[in-house]
Amino acid sequence: MTVARVVHTADRTLTGRQLASLLTPPAEGRFGYRELARAVREALLDGRVALRLRLPAERELATVLAVSRTTVTGAYDLLRESGYAHSRRGAGTWTALPEGQAPTPLGAFHDATGATIDLALAAPEAPASELSAALASAAAELPRYAGTQGYHPYGLPALRAAVAARYTARGLPTLPEQILVTTGAQQALSLALTLLGRAGDRVLAENPSYTNALDAMRGRMLRITPVPVTESGWDTGLVDAALRQTAPRLAYLIPDFHNPTGHLMPQEQRRDLARSARATGTWLVVDETLTDIALDVPAPPPFAAAAAGGDSEQIVSVGSLSKSCWGGLRVGWVRAASRVVTELARVRITADLSGSVLDQLVAVALMDRLDVILPQRLAELRLRRDALASALARHVPEWRWTVPPGGMCLWIDLGRPGASNLAARGLRHGVRVEGGARFGVDPGTHEHRLRIPFTLPEDVYEPAAERLAAALAGAPGRFADPALPDWVA
Numbered sequence: 001m002t003v004a005r006v007v008h009t010a011d012r013t014l015t016g017r018q019l020a021s022l023l024t025p026p027a028e029g030r031f032g033y034r035e036l037a038r039a040v041r042e043a044l045l046d047g048r049v050a051l052r053l054r055l056p057a058e059r060e061l062a063t064v065l066a067v068s069r070t071t072v073t074g075a076y077d078l079l080r081e082s083g084y085a086h087s088r089r090g091a092g093t094w095t096a097l098p099e100g101q102a103p104t105p106l107g108a109f110h111d112a113t114g115a116t117i118d119l120a121l122a123a124p125e126a127p128a129s130e131l132s133a134a135l136a137s138a139a140a141e142l143p144r145y146a147g148t149q150g151y152h153p154y155g156l157p158a159l160r161a162a163v164a165a166r167y168t169a170r171g172l173p174t175l176p177e178q179i180l181v182t183t184g185a186q187q188a189l190s191l192a193l194t195l196l197g198r199a200g201d202r203v204l205a206e207n208p209s210y211t212n213a214l215d216a217m218r219g220r221m222l223r224i225t226p227v228p229v230t231e232s233g234w235d236t237g238l239v240d241a242a243l244r245q246t247a248p249r250l251a252y253l254i255p256d257f258h259n260p261t262g263h264l265m266p267q268e269q270r271r272d273l274a275r276s277a278r279a280t281g282t283w284l285v286v287d288e289t290l291t292d293i294a295l296d297v298p299a300p301p302p303f304a305a306a307a308a309g310g311d312s313e314q315i316v317s318v319g320s321l322s323k324s325c326w327g328g329l330r331v332g333w334v335r336a337a338s339r340v341v342t343e344l345a346r347v348r349i350t351a352d353l354s355g356s357v358l359d360q361l362v363a364v365a366l367m368d369r370l371d372v373i374l375p376q377r378l379a380e381l382r383l384r385r386d387a388l389a390s391a392l393a394r395h396v397p398e399w400r401w402t403v404p405p406g407g408m409c410l411w412i413d414l415g416r417p418g419a420s421n422l423a424a425r426g427l428r429h430g431v432r433v434e435g436g437a438r439f440g441v442d443p444g445t446h447e448h449r450l451r452i453p454f455t456l457p458e459d460v461y462e463p464a465a466e467r468l469a470a471a472l473a474g475a476p477g478r479f480a481d482p483a484l485p486d487w488v489a
Contacts, residue, residue, distance in 0.1 A: 262404020
C-alpha cells in the first residue's frame with residue numbers, strides 16, 4: 001500500500017439517522033432498492049459519506065427510512081456488486097470504491113508558450129504600486145539589520161507585533177509572543193502537524209479540503225477521518241460524532257470561505273466545535289488564509305475568538321499574506337499559546353532556521369497598507385467572479401454552482417462524474433482546471449466537481465469558458481497535451 005492511500009481505517013459506524021440525513025431522496029418520496037443504492041453511491045462519490053465506513057444495520061436503516069428490510073438488503077447487494085461496498089461475515093457492510101479507482105495522476109506542468117489558461121491556481125497577482133512602495137520601505141529599513149547575523153527563528157519583532165495587533169483589532173487579544181512568522185501558511189501547517197501529530201495518529205479533516213493540506217497529512221502518515229462539507233455547509237452533529245467516536249489527535253478546519261466550497265462557518269457552529277474538540281482533547285488547526293477575502297459579508301473574527309475560556313487553549317491559527325497581498329512573498333504565521341509557539345520555533349529551526357529578513361520587512365510595510373490594499377483587491381475579485389460566472393453561464397449553462405460570499409473559487413457541479421477526464425481534455429484545448437478529486441480525502445470522490453478560481457483578469461474567462469465547452473463537447477484539441485500538474489494553490 002502506498003503512502004497516498006494510507007488515509008484512515010474503517011473504525012467508524014454511521015447510524016441509520018446519520019446516513020438518512022446525508023441521502024438525497026427520490027422524486028417519488030420513497031426509496032426503492034435501486035434508488036437507495038443510487039443515493040448511497042452518490043453520497044459516497046460526493047464525499048458526504050466516507051470510504052471504509054460501516055453502514056447501518058439493515059433493520060435499523062429500514063426503520064429510519066420507513067421501508068422494508070428487503071429494500072435495504074437489495075440496495076446493499078447492488079452496492080456490493082458494483083464495488084461500492086463490501087461485507088465481512090458478522091462484521092457488517094463497509095463503504096468502498098470499485099477496483100481501479102486511483103488518485104488523480106500527478107506530473108510536471110510546463111507551458112513555455114503561455115498559451116494555456118491556468119485555472120488551477122487560486123492566487124492573484126501582487127498589487128503592483130503597493131508592493132513597490134513596500135519594497136522601498138523595506139530597503140530603507142534593511143541597513144538596520146545588516147549588521148546582525150540575520151537569523152530570527154520566531155520572526156522579526158516588528159512583524160510579530162504587526163500580526164498580533166491585527167488579531168487584537170479583529171477581536172482576539174494577542175501578544176507578539178503568541179506569533180511565529182513562517183515561510184507561508186503551508187510551512188505553518190506543516191510545523192503544526194509535525195509538532196502535534198505522529199505517524200498513525202488520527203486527524204479530522206473536512207471533505208473536500210485544501211489538497212496541499214491533505215497531502216501534508218498523508219506525508220506524515222496521519223490517518224484522516226473525513227467529515228463532509230456539503231451544499232449547506234457543516235453538520236455540527238456529524239463533526240461532533242466524529243470527534244467523539246474517533247478522538248482524533250488534531251483537526252484541520254477552514255472555517256472562513258472554505259477552500260474549495262467557499263462556505264463561511266456560522267459563529268454558533270464555531271463555539272460548538274471548539275467545545276467538542278476541548279471535550280475530546282483534540283487540537284484544532286484553523287486555516288485562516290482566506291479570512292480577509294470577504295466579498296459579500298463582513299470579514300469574520302478569528303475562530304479562536306468564538307471559543308469560551310479554556311476551549312481556546314488547544315487552537316492553533318494559521319494565516320498568511322498570500323491571498324490578501326501576494327503568494328510570491330512567502331510570509332505566513334501561526335497564532336497560538338506562547339508555549340506552543342516556542343515548541344513550533346524549535347521544530348522550525350530544523351527546517352530552515354529562519355525566514356528572509358527582506359521579505360519580512362516587505363510584509364511589515366504591506367500590513368501597514370492593508371486598509372488600502374484590501375478594498376481594491378476585493379472590488380477586483382468581485383468583478384472577476386462575475387466575469388467567470390457570466391462566461392460559464394453562457395458556454396456551459398448545464399453546470400451549477402453557489403456564488404460564495406468570499407474566497408477565490410467557484411465549486412462547480414458538473415451534474416455527472418467525469419471531472420478528471422474533462423481536466424485532461426481541457427489541456428488539449430488550452431485550459432488547465434482541477435477536478436474535484438484533488439480536493440477529496442479519498443481518491444475517486446468529488447468526480448462531478450471542478451474548482452475554478454476567479455483570480456485572473458476578467459477578459460480571460462470568456463476564452464477559458466469557450467475552451468471548456470469545446471472540451472466538454474469532445475471537439476478535437478488544438479493544443480499540445482502537457483502532463484497533468486503536480487500541484488495547486
